[in-house]
Amino acid sequence: MNKINWRRFWVVLGLLLVAGWSMADGVGDIPPYRQFGGMSSRNIVWIVAQVKLMFAAFILGVPMFAILIEYIGMLTKDEKFDKLAKEFIKLSLIAFSATATLGAILLFLLITLYPSFWNYMSGVFAPTMWIYPVLFFAESFTLYLYWYGWDWLSGNKKKWHLMLGILLNVFGTALVVLTNAWATFMMTPNGIDMDTGSVISVWEAINNATWQPLNIHRLIANAVFGGAIAGAYAGFRFLTAETDEQRAYYDWMGYIGNFVAVSVFLVLPFAGYWLGKEIYDHNQQMGITLMGGFLSWLWIIQAIMIGILFLSANFYLWVGMERIEGAERYKKYIKYLLIVLLVCVLVWATPHSLVASLEEARKMGGTHHPLLGVLGVMSAKNTAVNLMILTTFLSFMLYRRGNKEATVPWRVKGMTAQWFVLGLAATFVIYLGVKGYFVDAATRIGYAPKQVLAVLLAIVVFTSMDIALFKNAKIVGRIRWGTIPARAQYALFLLAITFCWLMGLMGYARSALRQHWHVYGVMRDTSPDAFLPTLGQASFKISASVIIFLLMTSFVMWLGSLGSKKADGPKGRGWKGLLVFSKVTVFGLAVIFGFVIFANRIPQVEHRPPMELSADQDVFSMDKAEVVALGEQVFYGKGTCALCHGIGEAGPRAPDLKPVGKLASQHKPDLTTSQYIIESMVDPGAYIVEGYGNIMPAVNRPPISLSAQELFVVAAYLESLSGDITITKDDVPAQAESAAADAGPALTFGDPAKGREIFFGKGICFTCHMVGGEGSPAGIGPELTEIARINTADYIKESILEPTKVVVAGYQPIMPPTLGDSLTAREFNDLMAFMMSLNGEVSQ
Amino acid sequence: MIRNPLFQAFLLMVGAYIFYTYGIAVLSKPIPSSLVTQYMGITLGVVFLYMASSNDVWSEFKRPIYETLLGLTPTHRTVRLVALIAIPLFVGYRTYMGVKPSTQAPPPFRTVHPANPESISFNGKTISMITQANPLRADAAQYESHVAVGKRVYYQHCFYCHGDTWAGDGHFARGFVPKPAKFTGDETLAILTESYVFWRIAKGGPGLPREATPWNSAMPAWEGRLSEDEIWSVIMYLYDAIGKEPRSQSSVGEGH
Amino acid sequence: MSAILFFFMLQSDLGATTYDKYCAQCHGEQGDGQGIATEFVMPRPRNFTTGVFKFRSTQSGQLPLESDLEKVVREGIRGTSMPSFAQLGESEIKAVVAHIQGYYQAVIDRDKEEGFYPPKVAEMGNPPKVTDALITHGREVYLQSGCGDCHGYEGRADGPSSLTLKDDYDESILPANLNRGWEFRAGHELTDIFRAFTTGLSGTPMASFADAIPADDRWALASYVQSLSVGEEPTASAQVSASIVDQLPESMDDPLWDSAPEAYFPLTGQMMWAPVNHQPGVRSVTVKALHDQSSVALLVSWDDPSFSVAGAEAPGGADEEDDWGFETEEEDDFGDFFDEEPAAQVDADQFAIQFPSGFPAPNERPYIVMGDGSNPVNLWRWVQDGSLASQQAPAEAQSGHANLWTEYKGNVSLSSELAKGRNQISALSDGTPLKGSVHYLNGRYHLMVTRTLLTDSEDEVQLEVGKFLPILFWAWDGHRNEKEAMGNLSAWFFLRLEQPVDRSVYVKTAGAAFLTAILLLWAIRAARDSSRQEPSEVVESAT
Structure with missing residues (x-):
């Protein structure tokens, strides 16, 4: 890995120099593309952009819940929360400069490798590109202020510190929203003239069809991502911790990270559906590419990964119950929850059309299995994901009441009601799922939000009742923080790695949607990289991005820990740290290797741009x-x-x-x-x-x-x-x-309707010629229905005035040359206008 | 032995394998090996998670493995010896099956619905795939006569492959791999716009985008043999015959 | 009362609407067999107004039972364009049959007057147990009763008079190919075959033999006919596998061929480009292949009832005085094989094997009808040029039929062609390493082709061992004037030349096993280490 990093370093350095040259060049022709050495420009930009995106997601996601935790700390006066919020911010602080550097690299890469594209984008978004650095500047300083002012703005000044945190999030969110506009514009351009690409309205360009869905999708995903990475960090610190106190703290931190990641994750699929729907509504071609066409197999990998996320999140909670005294009361439910999850994951990961050899396909009567093919459609998938969400929610609720016993007098009724609500929601979800098979597509699509609403409603009702039920609950045991088994930490790593990889995969899906366009339908990618790689090839690039990101993150976190070592505890844990690190690395590489294997096992299709001529194609x-x-x-x-x-x-x-x-x-x-x-x-x-x-x-x-x-x-x-x-x-x-450029204007000053009257009247043309099925069927003169499509005005004019000069093969030179004399100039122009309207589409 | 989680896990996996390979085949039709592998992978993960979700079960799960590895009793040592020989042999066998020259034809993979181009050129006329609706639907009074034309076109050019009952089972269908498209059901016409269907009819197998290979489609390009109106008519007839509505253009064209 | 009337009206209305939706396109709005699809189906659709029906359970010359017609609607007619309409439901089927009876009401009325209506079911008796002796006896009946005159010595519709047969409309009709039981129109069950002999197939030369042949002999005959073939069409193979031999067989009689597995591929008429072939003459091929790592040999067999050399006079067609319509029509016995109008002159029988040109990739296939400009194909084509030597037929055939069957055998030349679409075919340069021999006997062609795996021309297909090579088959029946793109073709399948297992496979296998063993030993060691260090935590430390 180090080797590759060094190579990348030199590449980047070189690119910076190239960028300098190209700016120094000033005027002169800018080539549409540049290559760097033998490397594919697209792959460089791909990986750098992906790594940068992950860092950005992290530094934007972490402050979101850091501020929440700080607020909880302020309310509960629990020092632990304040410390945790601070540690989270420390993480984002050290990742901040890496993000900025990567952003700069990406910018230079785009400017140097895709000059025309960047030129166009900066032309459209010039005003926003000035806002961006200002926002970035503001965000950096707010972050510094927030971090360095932590102790200063404490006590009764805490609310000011919180305000700073909110401001930090406002700036961060504004940054995402702004960059999202650029990215979504490339997918669903708006506010421009679709033929020339010139800007009509910058606001419309920003407010394109997929902007809002992507904003929501990314904000949610960033929070999940931040939680997952923080959880993995805590897991690592837990494994390397020296003291029980440290272990207890990092156990708790991992729990919070997992909690944030998973609870926010529950709503992510819905945001994803919305984004997908907007894409489909906006453009059928994109929608088909996404769901039925080129990218359809990608969803099978995605399904497996989402299954892993749900399973490992639940697993973490179940193992976590080991450290809660009293939670053994609920252990017996685990197997039922697992069975539900297993069935849901199997359904979720069943492809619609299956990879089968000819013999296998014959045995099941086609590429769709008569029974399992039913599971491949939207109704089944929606039902499965909703049930997985309910199950995960239930796991968490069981975890939560592990050491508690309700004392309120209505506890039996209350719990029965809770189960009833949950059961009702599940029944409703299944009912709509089954009913979806018996209604038409439009109605079926309407079921998805209903299922979601039912689940969310059940969650809200259940939680509210739970809060009331366990108010002043009897604590039957304590939570032995720090005693969670090590294997639970691996669930946290699995969660983080899978989430990173999933993010890379979805990044590929979103970019691949544009197919061979830089800006869809407006600016075509004519570079040698315009094809879309197979999923197997993409999996290598995604893995490279994930590995680079995780290594860089580990490195900055190690840097961060250098400063706090003394305060944290005794020295001399270097060896243990290295041992744990290598174990975790082997684990992570094995997981990523598994994803790569799977991505290479499913059908591999490369998307080549259609063979069309475009102006700048060589x-x-x-x-x-x-x-x-x-x-x-x-x-x-x-x-x-x-x-x-x-x-x-x-x-x-x-x-x-x-x-x-x-x-x-x-x-x-x-x-x-x-x-x-x-x-x-x-x-x-x-x-x-x-x-x-x-x-x-x-x-x-x-x-x-x-x-x-x-x-x-x-x-x-x-x-x-x-x-x-x-x-x-x-x-x-x-x-x-x-x-082609010096085209004279076609004759348009005549009136084709009057010309038609002349054709079928005074001009008696119809006695020999036919137009659109009318006229002489004898075939004395050629058919003229498509004459304007196959010949020029000059030729038609000549044929009328000097008919014998050019005679179509197979016809006699018998057309009288008298029309020029018998028609007035106006009539002649009308006739010409009529002839020029004959492009094969007969108007009645 | 029955109480041991490792043994239980083993039994579960065997049961799952039997169900996926034979159980589903009994219930319906057998599933392809690619799916069995996928299902078994998921099931293995879930069984493993169950065993690891409780400290007691987990240590019981691992105990026999440890005892065998350490060779605590003569029985353990025998098992260890057998495993030492059998497992590498099994891995070797799997590797051999994997790397030896394959005798089975590669699975015919096809993209179910390849993405349509932005527009097509039909006899030199540009037809937008995004905004073009069926022009023959404009005049509702002519509906029956267009459907009648479409029916004639269908029975002169299409039914010998796509079938009398539109199910892709015409009397020539026996000779085609893949089978001709089935129009009934929810998978083809019901989810497509008419312009998409027009594209498929006009350009046929030769006009499929490159990512759709190896399509193997025998569908001819009808551009040279049917007029534009005939194609729109046959599309109208098909929707009429199967009793489905085409996917609407209205939501598709937004923003363009 | 009114309810019954209403129900009756509903019934007849249901019959009419069902008929209009599902039947009229072929059988005509007037039931006269003149629908919009009449020209495009095989064979010509039934004209209901004549009241002549082939598939009956009734005595010769009588109308069918309603249940006979219902059975046809429900199950369809195998080997023809008439599909099963089982999905209509019983009430619709009954209604539509009632509606159809309306078209031949005049015939019903006439039969009523003559006392033949309602029709009487033909005597069937009980089927005997099929034994080898019965089949042998059936074979004797077959030859003695002259079945072979039409159906051929081995039942492949190649009898001496098969090409001259006419149906009631005085149009040409071919007898059934008895080797294709799945195309027996009335079914392949013993009783189905027996019933066809007994009732006859009205309107065709297949008469009722109820009087001419005793029932016992008819059962024997039925068991012989049934023994010639199976009742379901074989499933199409996925590929032709060529195993490795030391030396390729010199001829198609070489016993080496017996060990090669046989692949079956259905053919259809070429329907993708005009002129299309609505009445396919060759409906399947069987293929075997062998290779010796430098050359490949393919042995292809297909049924063709006529040996056609271009320009030869067509039997039965030349002395016709009346001018035939442009459409063909004929029906025949329980397996009328084709609709064919024997033209005055026939074209040459042909066969071709199609590959992508160059080095084919399994996942890239040219358009099936001879490729296109950017994806050309290589055709190995044999054209019947009349150069094959004719020989005496086998001895058994001579007994009683001495001059009726001829055998053709010999070496032939094949051409290698590059096609960029159906009408852009160019011959590749001479010296092509294609070699072939052909054998024609009893309505069946065998063609053996050998070629070196690799050639010098980049337009010709280069066959690599171990690869899945797309392959496709074409056949033309010259007697039916099939030529150029108007032929019969299969879908793309694969030719796979078996690859010797090379050493790297064993190295990988051994390597994987060895690594696993190392891993296991390491695990044992690790377990031992951890138990030594922390004996009390043997189990816990593993996490």
């Missing part, structure tokens, strides 16, 4: 097969070539193009094959195949307007039909690139 150096495929698309699509030409057979109006690659030597011996094909496209009159009319428009001009890249791919496709692809960038004439 088609000239692309893979031949891709160029041919693109050419085929353009041939049948934008180029509209197939309206006249055929492949392997003569088209309705023009020759078979299959042998075109071999014909150059016959038709134009002095041109190479590729030159001949390009010439045929930009100057179609230069050589006319015998038997066909000179009717083809130059395809690099309106209305078809192929770009130089499109000419290139079509030519390559045509060459591939009968031989090798020989075309190079030089074969595409330079003027072709600009030809």
